[in-house]
Amino acid sequence: MIVGPLPPPVGGVETVTKALLESHAFREFEVRHCDTTKGRSKQTQGKFDLGNMWWAMIHFRRMLSNATSFKPDAVYMPVTATWSGFWRDAVLALIGRRVGAKIVGHVHGAWFDRILARKGLTGKLVRVCISQYDTLLMLGTPWKRLIESYGYRGNVFIVSPTVSWKCYEEGKTFVRRYENSFGKGLFVGQVGARKGVFELLEALQCLKVAGKKALMTIVGPPEFKGEWDTVMTCWKKLGLQDIVRFTGPLEGETLYREFRDNDYLVLPSHSEGLPIVMLEAGMFGLPVVATPVGAVTDVLEHERNALIVQPGDAKGLAEAIERVVKDAELRKRLGCELRRDVDRYQPDAICNRIAVAIVKTIEAKRV
Template identity: 30%
Template sequence: MTIVMLQRLIDPNTMHVLVATPGTDQGGIDRVMASLRSQLTLDADERLHVRFAATRGPGHIATSPFYLGAFIARMTALKAAGRLDVVHINLASVGSTYRKLVIAACCRALGIPYVIHLHGADYREFWQGASAGLSRRIRAMFAGAARIIVLGRVWAEFVAGQAPEAADRIVVLPNASARPALPHRGGGDKVHILFLGRIGERKGVPQLGEALKRMEHLPGWRATIAGDGEVEAARAKVAEYGLSDRVDLPGWVGPEGVAELIATADILVLPSFAENLPVSVIEGMAAGLAVVATPVGAVEDIVTDGETGLLVPPGDVDALTDALTRTVTDAALRHRLGEAARRFHRQRLDLEPYAKAMQDVWVGATR
């Protein structure tokens, strides 16, 4: 009797899923997976047993082989016990890909269906710039997947072009977020501009700083630039601009801190040069913030310029300054954009339908 047949005899109505997460507790992938885990707990479906395990882990990258080894050992043991139907692989570029190539190869060797969930903002450049050998291995990983989740249309087209044999298994499923944990109260007498993300060039923080400098003459606003990365360099630039009394850089903040920042914000700004589908924009939309972002990655799938937010070209400081100035000075515009964003979130980006759609993907992967 095969292991799969034995599993069905032991537990015929339950699907067992093992989800590979980075486990750093700082990136967007971990935030999405933590929200998914919470929603699945609320749903309490006895027919579904989902386990989450780190493959990179917190702390120094040198410890990641231990987390990867532990994940593979757990996966193997669950398979042997007849308690594993599908593996869910969250995928980004560079180190994440090298680790997930190993996991996908083990899945194929053990006969476990796996789902690839592509999150990496710069995955196009990474894959297209890879050596011939690495590119073949990545293509084989995608070709062997039972389902491939991408976050928007642009990513579906990219993956289909790189691995055409997998095109019929691609599912577009945007990231989602829970509704705000705290009631929204805004910035009060000063319009609060909020940036959430890794501080550095890719996220457009230098351009944001320059735009805020150009708005120095404008009264009635303050800003928070929260996240890890090049924090000290950004603080020095803010001091150089003479904006230290108006722009706060607290560094990385945890979930409770993020919830408080969103509750007290009026505008969510993310002037990135590259994204997949940023979680901070979705969280801002959930709270009814006016979004100012760039049309990169799958952002245009959720932000329509002038309707659910304002879109500016990457690197265009003039356009960014204008959009922020408009949203600071025009309360009616802020309200209109924020309410439209909130409605869009409830219709398309809420956590409950996201969890149900994810379960459909897992079920489809086993057929």
Template identity: 25%
Template sequence: MSSTDGRPIAVVLVGQAAPARGGIASFMANLLTDPDLGRSVDYRLLNVTRRAERAAGRFSVENVRHALEDAVRCYRAARQADVVHVQTALLPVLPLVRALLLCGAARLAGAGVLCHVHSGRLNSGRPEAFRPTRPYRLLLRALRVTAHRVLAVAAPGERILRELVPGLSVATVHNAVDVGAYSPADPAVEPPRAVYVGTLSRRKGMHDLVAALELLRDRGVALDLDVVGGGHEVGEEEADELRNRIHRSGLPVRLLGSLPPEEVTRALRGAQLFVLPSHWEGQPIAILEAMASGLPVVVTAVGANGDVVRDGVDGRVVPSHDPAALADALESLVRDPALRARMGADARSRAEKGYDRPVLAGRMLQEYRQLGSAGRRPRQTA
């Protein structure tokens, strides 16, 4: 599937790629290395990462200057593209302003503009995560004139965007992983080990997880835990608070820190179950990676989690902020290796059928093909 004149669809992919880490960087890497997309799409990467540590969207002269510079770069690249695909968190205000500048520059250059919103806050659908101010709401409405199409990663995010920006063309496109790159683990191995992959932060439910493990210890249920992730997204002060909480607990927890992708894959393969008790999320790629690894997953009912994970089939879905419910779900898996094996197999099958890269590739090709004709001017030559 290519452009109407038979050539590949020229797409400028804009966002924070490596050395940045996180969901957006992983998503972009998936697109750039996908063989199906590679046959039909001519990608050009416009990487707006300037350092490995993120500045948390703060307003500063330097950040504003960078945003303007990136918009100019985007305009120049868009003049030779069919589609510009912008990855964004869209909040707080500075990322929104940056996204509007990038999308507006691309549209001014004559490209079709796709704005892809990855924010866990917005996509979670939870009031505790996303309470937009009136100025933010007014500014957000500019998306209707800067982007031809907006994508969310979870149905709650799509609903919120429709409510805040009437008339916006918006849809949900779920994340995906290369399922074939993950070797199935053996969930039935005893004694079981759990693995957590994510930022070391309060909003990922780390305090709840420690409390749940303490409850299990009180019940005489042994469960070791590997924690993969650091504090680069929230700052080392918050991460150190959690590290100290874990050390004081005396629980059998290994803090592995941030790991490169191949080491994350190895950590998943060495575990028997996966846990992510977030307070809010969009659609975490870590859950898909765990399912692709054949692990039963224990997650909270936020964002797209309940759509991806079928409670009692692929794993367990529990309320957020509830250590007791989390402990109960973990205990049911710790005590039953056959249940872990069955859920792990079902999780792998679900990842293969619904969240493998070919599924995402087909959807993105559809979006690119439709947007290739959205620009109102022919591509410019260099």
């Protein structure tokens, strides 16, 4: 049984769930989907509010109904790295175990380390919840090391997120002209401090004051309540209204148009799981400037397929942006190398890895 939400809104979990349901990797399985879509904005995720509590109860009932009628051998499900989402997922896993299924959890999100770092009674409860998973799929090498150092005794595999088939197909057919640059950069993600938006604005102001060409399109919703107003205040205070535009969240063709129309992607995050936008940008041959957080360096290598700067380093970010804007050969080298590298993250490749992990979990004895 595949547990997970479907878009909209679009995110890594939703994209992987949709890819699994469409993939040929599960043609030898009898598959049922337990839909945990909420249809609420990303801004509400991780909150202990009445809306999320209501949807959690719906998902518990839905999981119980599907598990008791379908009686799966294995349950594949995302494990969320927000505090409220982690507990909801633990209950869903418990329901699956009660009908005798083995549980394969796919950990998503940037803050799973904070959950594992809990102490006292809540820390003990976290360990109990983690022990319910027979297998954990982690987004990259640092996350695999983290769960192994935690003392988790189940199977651990590295399985990254993927892009949608539509994004993959659109990117594969797009021909980028690296020699033509208008200094146009792109940020895609939740807008706020965690994603490094304030350092990005500071870097752009440095370039503007120095008379350097650097335009920026910022795509996405605010991550937390109140952050949008704070970002807008910073944007105006730094005098960036003429070079920085905000679009809000974009999906599908409108987002792909931004990938085509801009010259590079910048992702100056302070924490990440493994950002799907990095893979999407790579599909369109965009050179990337990013920070070495989460599992980013499982994909990006400084000076080979990306430029890497340290989180919070606005000056270093400005210098990297200036290099990408000015140097067509650099853009071409980084973009072409990344495009080749991210091809291994296409949907069927990732779905096959998940299918293999599920089979190994079913065949293994429960620890």
